């Protein structure tokens with residue numbers, strides 16, 4: 001299993017390393033487009049996947065990049081829709097919330113999730129509210145309206161082990177029905 005997952009990689013525009021062997025590049029699409037300026041846009045993930053139903057076990061990746069479509073309104077053949085995809089019209093926030101939840105599920109404890117959001121059709125605070133998790137840090141008021149947010153998945157706290165005195169007390173109570181009676185545990 002590669003250590004880094006990008007389930008919405010698109011044409012990998014923001015990558016300096018567009019074919020890093022340690023990144024699993026995923027996307028719903030696997031297509032090429034001739035764009036309005038005549039350039040060819042290539043979207044060829046290593047694996048096609050749906051970010052809302054990721055085909056990986058829990059706790060699989062050290063780093064997950066979540067850069068989902070941010071536009072609800074864009075012509076199907078427009079440059080923006082071809083480059084970045086579009087949000088589902090019926091339930092865009094539900095889609096974002098399910099996508100984030102899946103990215104979080106496959107992230108290892110002590111792993112990092114990077115979320116990129118271009119604030120046009122939905123403000124960042126609305127999207128973060130839909131995630132139900134607070135980022136650790138990020139840029140607050142970018143002039144470009146493009147936010148980068150960093151989330152860190154903490155380890156679950158270890159289950160607390162019983163103190164020796166508690167074990168003795170519990171054993172004593174278990175062997176002593178009178179005490180149980182007086183505590184109202186038995187009728």
Ligand SMILES: C[S@@+](CC[C@H](N)C(=O)[O-])C[C@H]1O[C@@H](n2cnc3c(N)ncnc32)[C@H](O)[C@@H]1O
Pocket residue numbers: 007008009010011012013014015026027028029043049050051052067068069070083084085086
């Ligand atoms: C904002 S673009 C990603 C841009 C990319 N980070 C880059 O550097 O070029 C969002 C991508 O999410 C993809 N996408 C849309 N719905 C998806 C889904 N359900 N599962 C996975 N990818 C999806 C789109 O096809 C689009 O390529």
